[in-house]
Amino acid sequence: MKDKYRATGIEMSVATPASDEEIVVWRNAHLATVAGDRDGLGVVEGGAIVVRGDRIAYVGTDANLPALARGAVQVDLEGRWVTPALIDCHTHLVFGGDRAHEFEMRLAGASCEEIALAGGGIASSVNATNKFSEDELVLQDLPRLDALMEERLSTVEIKSGYGLNVEAELKMLRVARGLETLRPVRVVTTYLAAHAIPSSYRGRNGDYIKDVVIPGLERGRREGLIDAVDGFCENIAFSPAEISKVFDKATAIGLPVKLHAEQLSDLGGAKLAASYRALSADHLECLDEEGAQALAMAGTVAVLLPGAFYTLREKQLPPVQALRNAGTPIAIATDCNPGTSPRTSLLLTMNMAATLFGLTVDECVAGATREAARALGLLHETGTLEVGRSADFAIWNIGRPAELV
Numbered sequence: 001m002k003d004k005y006r007a008t009g010i011e012m013s014v015a016t017p018a019s020d021e022e023i024v025v026w027r028n029a030h031l032a033t034v035a036g037d038r039d040g041l042g043v044v045e046g047g048a049i050v051v052r053g054d055r056i057a058y059v060g061t062d063a064n065l066p067a068l069a070r071g072a073v074q075v076d077l078e079g080r081w082v083t084p085a086l087i088d089c090h091t092h093l094v095f096g097g098d099r100a101h102e103f104e105m106r107l108a109g110a111s112c113e114e115i116a117l118a119g120g121g122i123a124s125s126v127n128a129t130n131k132f133s134e135d136e137l138v139l140q141d142l143p144r145l146d147a148l149m150e151e152r153l154s155t156v157e158i159k160s161g162y163g164l165n166v167e168a169e170l171k172m173l174r175v176a177r178g179l180e181t182l183r184p185v186r187v188v189t190t191y192l193a194a195h196a197i198p199s200s201y202r203g204r205n206g207d208y209i210k211d212v213v214i215p216g217l218e219r220g221r222r223e224g225l226i227d228a229v230d231g232f233c234e235n236i237a238f239s240p241a242e243i244s245k246v247f248d249k250a251t252a253i254g255l256p257v258k259l260h261a262e263q264l265s266d267l268g269g270a271k272l273a274a275s276y277r278a279l280s281a282d283h284l285e286c287l288d289e290e291g292a293q294a295l296a297m298a299g300t301v302a303v304l305l306p307g308a309f310y311t312l313r314e315k316q317l318p319p320v321q322a323l324r325n326a327g328t329p330i331a332i333a334t335d336c337n338p339g340t341s342p343r344t345s346l347l348l349t350m351n352m353a354a355t356l357f358g359l360t361v362d363e364c365v366a367g368a369t370r371e372a373a374r375a376l377g378l379l380h381e382t383g384t385l386e387v388g389r390s391a392d393f394a395i396w397n398i399g400r401p402a403e404l405v
C-alpha cells in the first residue's frame, strides 16, 4: 500500500494502520478468514484481529488475545463481519472514451458486424485510448478505480490491450502504475498486446506478434511495467500456436502468464495455459471436462466473468460442476471494460456469479478474495485473514455473508 490510512468510517473501510509498528486490536467481530483450501469461509465467532504495522499478527477469538494486544489501541466492531478485502483479478479499466453509443445501437437491433463497420468494437477503444495522453487517461480512469474501491478492494489487476502498438501498450501500463500512486490500492499490471489485431496487420497475426507483441513485452519488462502476460485465444483473435510464441517469450524472461480462453469457442486454450502453469485461465464458458482437469493439475485458477456473459447474453454456461469435481480453484472478477462488461462493482459481479452461474455464497466470497489473490500470484500476501499476511481487511455491517452476494 502506498498511502496508508486509518479506518475511520468503520462502515466503509479497508483497514491499514497509521504507522509501521503501531499495534491495533480489532475486537468483537464475526471473522470470515477464508483461510484453508476448500469449503467454508473459516468463520470465527467472537473474533479478534491484531495488526502490527501493516501485518496481521493474530487472528482468533477475543478470549485468547495474545499478550502483545495489551495496552494497544482497541476498536470494538460491535459484532460486524470482517472479511479479507476484496480483489478484482481481471479488469481492463484503463481505456479512453466509452462505448455507450454501441450499446444503444445493439438495443436498436444492430449486429456486431454492423457495429464494427460503423467503427465500433475494440477498434473504437483503441482509437480513443491512443488519442489521449497519460495524464488524460488517468483522469478518465480514476473514477472507475474509485467506484471499485468503494466496495473495499485492496487489489486490482489492470490489463493493457487497447494500444496495439508498443508505445500505446506501455503507456496504458504506465497509467495503471500511476493510478496506484494516487490511491491506497495495490495495482497488478498485465501486458495484453495480444488482445486484438490492429487494422494495419489484418490477416498477418504472426507479423503483429513479431513486430509489436514481443518487442513491447521485452521493453515493458525492462522498464518494470509488467507483472504478468495475457492473450486472447479465440477464433476472432489469436490461435493457440500464436499465443505459444508470446508465452514462450514471457516464460523465457521470467514473467507468469494467463489467458482469455474458451469464451466463445473451445480452442484448447485452457490446456495450453495449463501447460505453461499459467496463473489463471479466464472466461471458460466453452471449457470441457478435460480442460477443467488440466487447470486443476497445473494449479491454474479458473476466473469466471459473469459480467461479460450477461452483457453478451450468452447461453453457454461455464462448467462449474466440472471445475468443482476437478478441484480447480474458482475466482470471480468484473472484467471491467468498455464493451462487454461496462461495470465497476465486484459485489454485483458476485451476485451475477451466484444467480447466473450457480456459485454458492462461500464460492463467491472466496472467489473475490482468496482465489482472486491466487489468480494474481499474491496468495502469500493477501486474500485471507492469516498471521503474516498484509492487513487488508474489510469491515461490513451485515448479519451474514450472503448479504454481500
Ligand SMILES: [Zn+2]
Residues within 6 Å of the ligand: 090, 091, 092, 260, 335
Ligand atoms: Zn478480459
